[in-house]
Amino acid sequence: MNNYLLYEIGVxxxxxxxxxxxxxxxxxxxxxxxxxxxxxxxxxDTFATPRRLILVVKGLADRQADLExxxxxxxxxISIAEDGSFTKAxxxxxxxxxxxxxxxxxxxxxxxxxxxxxxxxxxxxxxxVLMEVLPEIVKSVVFPKSMRWGGKNMRFVRPIRWLVAxxxxxxxxxxxxxxxxxxxxxxxxxxxxxxxxxSSIEDYFKKLEENFVVYDQDLRKDMIRKQIDQVAAxxxxxxxxxxxxxxxxxxxxxxxTAFYGEFDKSYTELPKEVxxxxxxxxxxxxxxxxxxxxxxxYFIAVRNGNDYKIENVKAGNEKVLEARLAxxxxxxxxxxxxxxxxxxxxxxxxVFQEKLGTLLDKSERIYNIAKVYGKEVDVNIExxxxxxxxxxxxxxxxxxxxxxxxxGYMGMQYSRLEGKNDTVSKAIYEHYxxxxxxxxxxxxxxxxxxxxxxxxxxxxxxxxxxxxxxxSADPFALRRQCIGILxxxxxxxxxxxxxxxxxxxxxxxxxxxxxKDSVIENIIEFFNERTKNMFKDMGIRYDVVxxxxxxxxxxxxxxxxRAEAMNKWIDRDSLxxxxxxxxxVSNLAEGAETDKIDQALLLEDVEKELYDNFKDVDSKISDxxxxxxxxxxxxxxxxxxxxxxxxFDNVMVMSDDxxxxxxxxxxxxxxxxxxLKVCDLTKIVYK
Numbered sequence: 001m002n003n004y005l006l007y008e009i010g011v012x013x014x015x016x017x018x019x020x021x022x023x024x025x026x027x028x029x030x031x032x033x034x035x036x037x038x039x040x041x042x043x044x045d046t047f048a049t050p051r052r053l054i055l056v057v058k059g060l061a062d063r064q065a066d067l068e069x070x071x072x073x074x075x076x077x078i079s080i081a082e083d084g085s086f087t088k089a090x091x092x093x094x095x096x097x098x099x100x101x102x103x104x105x106x107x108x109x110x111x112x113x114x115x116x117x118x119x120x121x122x123x124x125x126x127x128x129v130l131m132e133v134l135p136e137i138v139k140s141v142v143f144p145k146s147m148r149w150g151g152k153n154m155r156f157v158r159p160i161r162w163l164v165a166x167x168x169x170x171x172x173x174x175x176x177x178x179x180x181x182x183x184x185x186x187x188x189x190x191x192x193x194x195x196x197x198x199s200s201i202e203d204y205f206k207k208l209e210e211n212f213v214v215y216d217q218d219l220r221k222d223m224i225r226k227q228i229d230q231v232a233a234x235x236x237x238x239x240x241x242x243x244x245x246x247x248x249x250x251x252x253x254x255x256x257t258a259f260y261g262e263f264d265k266s267y268t269e270l271p272k273e274v275x276x277x278x279x280x281x282x283x284x285x286x287x288x289x290x291x292x293x294x295x296x297x298y299f300i301a302v303r304n305g306n307d308y309k310i311e312n313v314k315a316g317n318e319k320v321l322e323a324r325l326a327x328x329x330x331x332x333x334x335x336x337x338x339x340x341x342x343x344x345x346x347x348x349x350x351v352f353q354e355k356l357g358t359l360l361d362k363s364e365r366i367y368n369i370a371k372v373y374g375k376e377v378d379v380n381i382e383x384x385x386x387x388x389x390x391x392x393x394x395x396x397x398x399x400x401x402x403x404x405x406x407x408g409y410m411g412m413q414y415s416r417l418e419g420k421n422d423t424v425s426k427a428i429y430e431h432y433x434x435x436x437x438x439x440x441x442x443x444x445x446x447x448x449x450x451x452x453x454x455x456x457x458x459x460x461x462x463x464x465x466x467x468x469x470x471x472s473a474d475p476f477a478l479r480r481q482c483i484g485i486l487x488x489x490x491x492x493x494x495x496x497x498x499x500x501x502x503x504x505x506x507x508x509x510x511x512x513x514x515x516k517d518s519v520i521e522n523i524i525e526f527f528n529e530r531t532k533n534m535f536k537d538m539g540i541r542y543d544v545v546x547x548x549x550x551x552x553x554x555x556x557x558x559x560x561x562r563a564e565a566m567n568k569w570i571d572r573d574s575l576x577x578x579x580x581x582x583x584x585v586s587n588l589a590e591g592a593e594t595d596k597i598d599q600a601l602l603l604e605d606v607e608k609e610l611y612d613n614f615k616d617v618d619s620k621i622s623d624x625x626x627x628x629x630x631x632x633x634x635x636x637x638x639x640x641x642x643x644x645x646x647x648f649d650n651v652m653v654m655s656d657d658x659x660x661x662x663x664x665x666x667x668x669x670x671x672x673x674x675x676l677k678v679c680d681l682t683k684i685v686y687k
Contacts, residue, residue: 067119
């Protein structure tokens with residue numbers, strides 16, 4: 001491969017969760033710096049294992065492009081003193097650009113003369129640029145947690161032990177605080193050589209493979225998936241693949257070998273997640289299930305190495321899991337000594353937030369909101385109230401204390417064991433959904449409403465005490481709570497009045513002082529901003545988002561369908577002329593003092609024609625909106641344009657006669673109000 005850069009950053013084993021984000025930052029930093037330094041390249045490939053981060057720049061130029069740039073300085077009037085010498089302002093400009101007096105000249109720009117200069121710079125060899133750039137991109141990476149080592153000033157997620165930098169088979173001796181790049185890498189920690197000299201990029205990749213390093217994460221992931229499936233099939237089962245766990249394991253190993261282990265069959269009698277959670281969350285094992293999806297007494301793990309003495313590895317992993325499962329069984333049986341009422345009362349020992357009380361206080365608020373708001377939505381009110389009452393009880397159980405991933409799930413299991421119906425039990429589990437972006441939403445309406453109530457209680461409480469997200473800071477995850485509500489509304493096609501639910505929620509905070517109207521207004525704005533961002537992320541134009549949110553519709557699912565239809569509808573050649581016409585309608589309509597139209601005052605034929613056309617179109621729009629035919633509604637409204645144009649061309653809207661003026665403005669107001677049933681076209685940006 002000609003004209004390439006190979007850059008390997010060798011580290012102590014990185015936490016798997018940091019690997020991809022580190023790669024992304026390195027690539028972004030390298031791209032921006034090469035572009036800034038005028039070094040052309042075609043593309044950058046990335047590879048990673050827990051011990052190495054690899055960047056391969058393809059089509060790299062041999063030299064920087066030469067620079068010729070005209071730069072502007074201060075105006076002539078402040079650049080030249082009365083005696084004709086250069087002022088401090090001009091001298092500062094020249095000094096900053098490395099210029100002498102002979103390098104500058106004056107040019108007229110829009111009637112004012114400015115000092116100018118043309119800077120010329122011959123391009124450097126790419127190697128010289130790389131010596132500067134490659135250390136910078138490493139130092140620029142940001143981690144949630146980082147460390148220093150060996151007395152160095154820089155920070156990284158784990159100590160950096162070696163660097164490889166080859167430009168067209170030639171070593172670039174990059175200096176990263178005393179770590180000097182070379183052409184020497186290392187193999188697998190246990191199976192490979194401790195020092196491997198490479199002569200080219202082809203030689204580098206070949207020798208990594210010979211030394212038990214599967215450097216390509218995509219290939220490694222595919223290997224793990226196939227091995228797991230083969231091992232599971234060999235013991236008569238299959239794996240319910242967890243893609244997140246698969247990604248994590250991919251960045252834990254350099255040379256994967258999957259194997260299975262066994263555990264006592266009696267543990268499969270525990271609730272499924274009680275067994276799976278210690279496997280996955282604590283040991284990074286893959287559970288095995290049968291054709292009926294029930295757990296089998298096996299697990300699959302992935303070793304970082306070959307199959308040498310794999311039986312010893314199998315035995316060790318079985319021993320570790322046995323201890324975990326024994327703990328889980330003990331905690332489960334201990335929890336069963338008490339009912340959910342007992343655990344609910346224990347919530348008063350855990351503070352939710354200093355000013356907002358304990359978890360029991362939160363539980364009471366959720367229950368009270370459910371009693372009021374449950375009557376306004378389509379749910380079984382008794383089931384909703386029961387689920388709301390016990391929703392938080394499992395937070396103080398032994399199982400959730402030990403395995404916090406099981407919050408909600410254990411509440412569901414204990415609820416079922418106490419004989420509560422499936423709707424109540426599922427709602428207890430589902431009220432935490434969605435937990436993160438892309439997570440599933442509640443399957444039951446009771447679970448969905450309870451989730452919305454719980455999240456709104458949190459948002460309302462923090463807003464009431466003056467804690468709101470600012471910039472990127474959102475320590476209490478209020479944005480996530482809001483997005484969770486919006487996601488449920490969108491996917492479940494539920495309509496709620498945000499102001500109404502916020503009001504009910506705020507009524508529960510009688511011990512907190514706040515301006516209720518102001519807090520509700522802030523919450524509504526908060527929801528509107530999140531809705532805008534959500535729609536934009538889904539590919540809706542920002543002005544279309546503004547246009548549909550201006551309508552009176554509160555159903556977010558309906559708003560999205562409307563926005564999606566409008567997003568396509570506005571892509572037409574005649575849009576600009578049409579928007580100009582209807583913007584004029586809306587602007588004049590703002591001056592209307594009434595929406596009552598007196599037909600007797602419609603004197604001109606063109607205004608009679610507009611009135612008749614409007615009444616016909618308005619009726620059609622109402623029917624089409626009921627049928628959610630938004631594109632046809634927009635088409636119907638657009639059909640008014642010829643009559644609107646004719647009206648403006650032939651009628652003096654602002655007549656000297658106050659009755660005629662008021663009547664014509666009322667007609668325009670009716671047209672504008674009809675438009676707002678669909679969206680606000682005045683929000684659309686046109687060229």
